[in-house]
Amino acid sequence: MKTGLTKKQKTTNVYFNEADSIVEVCTYNTALKNRLTEYARKYPSECRMIDDDGNGCLTFGVSKGRFGFKLTAPYTEERRKAASDLAKKNTERLRRQA
Numbered sequence: 001m002k003t004g005l006t007k008k009q010k011t012t013n014v015y016f017n018e019a020d021s022i023v024e025v026c027t028y029n030t031a032l033k034n035r036l037t038e039y040a041r042k043y044p045s046e047c048r049m050i051d052d053d054g055n056g057c058l059t060f061g062v063s064k065g066r067f068g069f070k071l072t073a074p075y076t077e078e079r080r081k082a083a084s085d086l087a088k089k090n091t092e093r094l095r096r097q098a
Contacts, residue, residue: 003028003056010056016064023067024050026059036060 003010010028027033036058040047046066051059075083 005055014067014069016067021064022061023064024059024061025067026051026057028057033058036062 005028012025012027012029012032014023014025016023025032025036027036036047037049039062040049040060043066046063048061049058050061053059
């Protein structure tokens with residue numbers, strides 16, 4: 001969808017406060033919109049679409065108890081190397097099978 005907005009203008013905003021039981025998620029991100037739409041379809045008591053601005057941004061209301069975000073620590077060099085080695089090993093194995 002052409003919106004006339006730059007990628008930098010296509011933001012995802014999350015709004016919540018301590019008083020309300022709903023988290024508002026406003027996003028242009030297609031993958032996130034698809035995930036939230038599916039979640040709202042499966043669990044209408046926990047999530048619903050609140051607004052469609054017609055320019056590609058959808059706003060969802062999600063029950064605060066169902067919303068979360070996760071911070072992850074950076075990988076150590078040892079873990080990064082182990083993951084790289086495992087990926088290379090699996091790629092070689094798949095090539096031999098093909």
